[in-house]
Amino acid sequence: xxxxxxxxxxxxxxxxxxxxxxxxxxxxxxxxxxxxxxxxxxxxxxxxxxxxxxxxxxxxxxxxxxxxxxxxxxxxxxxxxxxxxxxxxxxxxxxxxxx
Amino acid sequence: xxxxxxxxxxxxxxxxxxxxxxxxxxxxxxxxxxxxxxxxxxxxxxxxxxxxxxxxxxxxxxxxxxxxxxxxxxxxxxxxxxxxxxxxxxxxxxxxxxxxxxxxxxxxxxxxxxxxxxxxxxxxxxxxxxxxxxxxxxxxxxxxxxxxxxxxxxxxxxxxxxxxxxxxxxxxxxxxxxxxxxxxxxxxxxxxxxxxxxxxxxxxxxxxxxxxxxxxxxxxxxxxxxxxxxxxxxxxxxxxxxxxxxxxxxxxxxxxxxxxxxxxxxxxxxxxxxxxxxxxxxxxxxxxxxxxxxxxxxxxxxxxxxxxxxxxxxxxxxxxxxxxxxxxxxxxxxxxxxxxxxxxxxxxxxxxxxxxxxxxxxxxxxxxxxxxxxxxxxxxxxxxxxxxxxxxxxxxxxxxxxxxxxxxxxxxxxxxxxxxxxxxxxxxxxxxxxxxxxxxxxxxxxxxxxxxxxxxxxxxxxxxxxxxxxxxxxxxxxxxxxxxxxxxxxxxxxxxxxxxxxxxxxxxxxxxxxxxxxxxxxxxxxxxxxxxxxxxxxxxxxxxxxxxxxxxxxxxxxxxxxxxxxxxxxxxxxxxxxxxxxxxxxxxxxxxxxxxxxxxxxxxxxxxxxxxxxxxxxxxxxxxxxxxxxxxxxxxxxxxxxxxxxxxxxx
Numbered sequence: 001x002x003x004x005x006x007x008x009x010x011x012x013x014x015x016x017x018x019x020x021x022x023x024x025x026x027x028x029x030x031x032x033x034x035x036x037x038x039x040x041x042x043x044x045x046x047x048x049x050x051x052x053x054x055x056x057x058x059x060x061x062x063x064x065x066x067x068x069x070x071x072x073x074x075x076x077x078x079x080x081x082x083x084x085x086x087x088x089x090x091x092x093x094x095x096x097x098x099x
Numbered sequence: 100x101x102x103x104x105x106x107x108x109x110x111x112x113x114x115x116x117x118x119x120x121x122x123x124x125x126x127x128x129x130x131x132x133x134x135x136x137x138x139x140x141x142x143x144x145x146x147x148x149x150x151x152x153x154x155x156x157x158x159x160x161x162x163x164x165x166x167x168x169x170x171x172x173x174x175x176x177x178x179x180x181x182x183x184x185x186x187x188x189x190x191x192x193x194x195x196x197x198x199x200x201x202x203x204x205x206x207x208x209x210x211x212x213x214x215x216x217x218x219x220x221x222x223x224x225x226x227x228x229x230x231x232x233x234x235x236x237x238x239x240x241x242x243x244x245x246x247x248x249x250x251x252x253x254x255x256x257x258x259x260x261x262x263x264x265x266x267x268x269x270x271x272x273x274x275x276x277x278x279x280x281x282x283x284x285x286x287x288x289x290x291x292x293x294x295x296x297x298x299x300x301x302x303x304x305x306x307x308x309x310x311x312x313x314x315x316x317x318x319x320x321x322x323x324x325x326x327x328x329x330x331x332x333x334x335x336x337x338x339x340x341x342x343x344x345x346x347x348x349x350x351x352x353x354x355x356x357x358x359x360x361x362x363x364x365x366x367x368x369x370x371x372x373x374x375x376x377x378x379x380x381x382x383x384x385x386x387x388x389x390x391x392x393x394x395x396x397x398x399x400x401x402x403x404x405x406x407x408x409x410x411x412x413x414x415x416x417x418x419x420x421x422x423x424x425x426x427x428x429x430x431x432x433x434x435x436x437x438x439x440x441x442x443x444x445x446x447x448x449x450x451x452x453x454x455x456x457x458x459x460x461x462x463x464x465x466x467x468x469x470x471x472x473x474x475x476x477x478x479x480x481x482x483x484x485x486x487x488x489x490x491x492x493x494x495x496x497x498x499x500x501x502x503x504x505x506x507x508x509x510x511x512x513x514x515x516x517x518x519x520x521x522x523x524x525x526x527x528x529x530x531x532x533x534x535x536x537x538x539x540x541x542x543x544x545x546x547x548x549x550x551x552x553x554x555x556x557x558x559x560x561x562x563x564x565x566x567x568x569x570x571x572x573x574x575x576x577x578x579x580x581x582x583x584x585x586x587x588x589x590x591x592x593x594x595x596x597x598x599x600x601x602x603x604x605x606x607x608x609x610x611x612x613x614x615x616x617x618x619x620x621x622x623x624x625x626x627x628x629x630x631x632x633x634x635x636x637x638x639x640x641x642x643x644x645x646x647x648x649x650x651x652x653x654x655x656x657x658x659x660x661x662x663x664x665x666x667x668x669x670x671x672x673x674x675x676x677x678x679x680x681x682x683x684x685x686x687x688x689x690x691x692x693x694x695x696x697x698x699x700x701x702x703x704x705x706x707x708x709x710x711x712x713x714x715x716x717x718x719x720x721x722x723x724x725x726x727x728x729x730x731x732x733x734x735x736x737x738x739x740x741x742x743x744x745x746x747x748x749x750x
Contacts, residue, residue, distance in 0.1 A: 018735055021728070021731040021735070022728055022731050022732045022735065023728065024728075025728070030727065030731075055165055055166070058165070091726075091727040091728075092726055092727075092728075094725075094727075095724075095725030095726065096725075098723055098724065098725030
C-alpha cells in the first residue's frame, strides 16, 4: 500500500472529526470528535515515520497518545462535574461566562 | 512441536479475556468456560514444552521491537516450572471460582480480569528481557488492583485496592529506576569497553545482562540489584512495603488464593531468581535480601498470631513464607551459589500449592458460614469434612511436618527445611546466625498460628447456629487435587534441584555450586524445624482446643504487646495518617497551595498590569459568543488560512 492510502484515510478521519466538532452540541460527542482529529494526525505521523524509516514519528505518536489520554480523562471529568451542576452537557446552554 | 506455540501460552488467556469481557453475559456462569479452556490450553502447552526441553533444553524466540530492544520468549528450567505451576494453580482456582462466585452478578468481569491476570503472570514468567518483564509486571499489578477492588461498592475494598496499587508502585518505581540504570551502564560499557552484544542479541535481554556483569562496576551492580530488589519488596510484600497484602484480603477469596498467595506475590521472588547471577556478583545486595527476607518471615508471623480474620492470618502467613523464599535466595545464595535458586523456587512452588489450598479452604468455610471472623466459627469439622481434612493437610504442609531421617513428609517439609538448613549453612560459614534464628522462631510461630486457625474454625462447639454445609463438588475437587500436591510434591525435591541447578549454565553463566561441608548438619539441626513445628501444634492444641491455658488474661486490650500486634505495628496508621494526611496533604499540598495563592496570585493580581488588561478585556470580550462550535469553526478556519498562506509563501 502506498503512503497516499494512509494519508487519505487520515484525511477522511480528520474531516469527519472537524465536521463533528463544528456541528455537534453534545459535549461527549465533541470530545470524541477531537479524539478523531488527534488520531488522524497520529496516523499521519506513524505513516510518515514508517515510510521514511525514521522512528522519531512513532515515538512522537506514543507521547501524543499518552497526552490524548490525559486530555480525554480531564475532559470527561469536566463533563461529569458539569452534568452534576447543570444537569446538561449541551454546550450551547453552557454560556454563563459569555460577558 | 509445542515450543513453536510458546506464544500461545500468553495469547490464549488474552483471547479469553477479550471474549469474556464483551460476551461473557451470553455464556452460562458468566463465561467461565472460556478462561478455563484457555488456561487449560496454556497448561498443556507449558507441560508439552517441559517434556520437550527436559532435561537440558531451552526455548528462545525473539523479535526486534525497536533499536536495541526486543520482544521475546525465554523458557528455561526456571521459567518452565513456574509456567506449569501458574497455569495449573490458576486452572484449579478458576474451576473453584465457578462454585465460589456462583451468586455474584459481576461474573463476566471477574473471569475476564482473572484471565487477563493469568495471561500477564505467564508473560512475566516467559519474558526474555527485563523491559518486557517490567511491562507484564505492571499489567499484573493492574489486575491485582482491579480484583482487590472487585466489590468496589464496599469502601474498605476500594481503599484496599488503592493502597495495594500505591504501595506496590513505590517498589515498581525503584524497579524501573534499576532498569534505567542498567540501560545507562550497558550503553556505557558497549561504547567504552571491549564488551559487545552477540549478533541477534538485544540490549536488555537477560543473557546480555548476564554477559555484561563482569564489565559493570561493582558499586553500580550493587545499586542496580538493590533497585531490582526494591521492586521485589513491593510486589512480594516484604518489610517495609508489606502493608498492602493483608488489606488486599478485601477481594474475593479466589483472588486472594490466585494473586495474593500463589502467583503474583511470588513474582518478586521470581525476579530475584531470574536476575540471580547479578545478585551473586553483588554480595552486599544479597545480604540485604537475606536480612529483609528473614526479618519479614518473623515479623509477619508475629502478626499472624493475633489476627481474627481467617484470611488475614493467611495473608500474614503468605508474607512470612515469601520472606522465607527471599531468605533462601540471600543466605543460600551466599554460600551455596546457584543451588539457592532451586531451594527458593522449590519452596515457591510447594507454597503455591498449599497456600492456594489454604485460601480455597478458607473460601469454602466463608462460603458456608458467611463470615470471615474466626471467633464466630468453630465446630465445623462435622459439617465440612472434605474442607477440614484438606485444610489440615495444608496446615501440616505449611508447618513443615515430616520425618527428617526417613525422608518422608509434606511438600512444605522438604522445601522449608532446605531453606532453614541453607540459613544454618550460611551461619556456619560466616558466623552470622541471625537469619537462622529468625527462620527457626518464624517456623515455631507459623505452626502456632496455622493450627490456631484450624482449631478455632473446625474444632470445639459452633459459636453460631448457622446452617453450614459442605461446598459443591466443583469446589471440593480442586481442594482434593491441591491437597494431593501439598502432600506429595515434596518427593520431587532431588530431581527439582538437579533440574534447576543447570539453569544459568544454559544461559552461558557460570555460578559456582558449592556443596558445603556442613550441609549434612548434626541431628539436632536436622530435627529442630520439625521439633518447633510439633511444639507449635501442641501449644495451639492446648490453648485453642483443650483450653488448658487460659488466654483471656493475656489477650486483653491492656496488654501492650497484644495491642501492637493487633494494630499491625501501627503500620496502617503510619501509612494513612502520617504519610497520607500529614506529609502529603499537610506539607506538600499545603505548601503548594500557599505558593499558588499568595505568591503567584499576589504578584499578578491587584496591580497595574492586571487592571490595564482587564479594561482591554472589557472591549474584546464581546467577541466571545459563548457557543463552543463557533470557537471550533474559527480555529479551523484560521488553521486553514494559515496553510493557504504558507502555500502561497512557497513553503
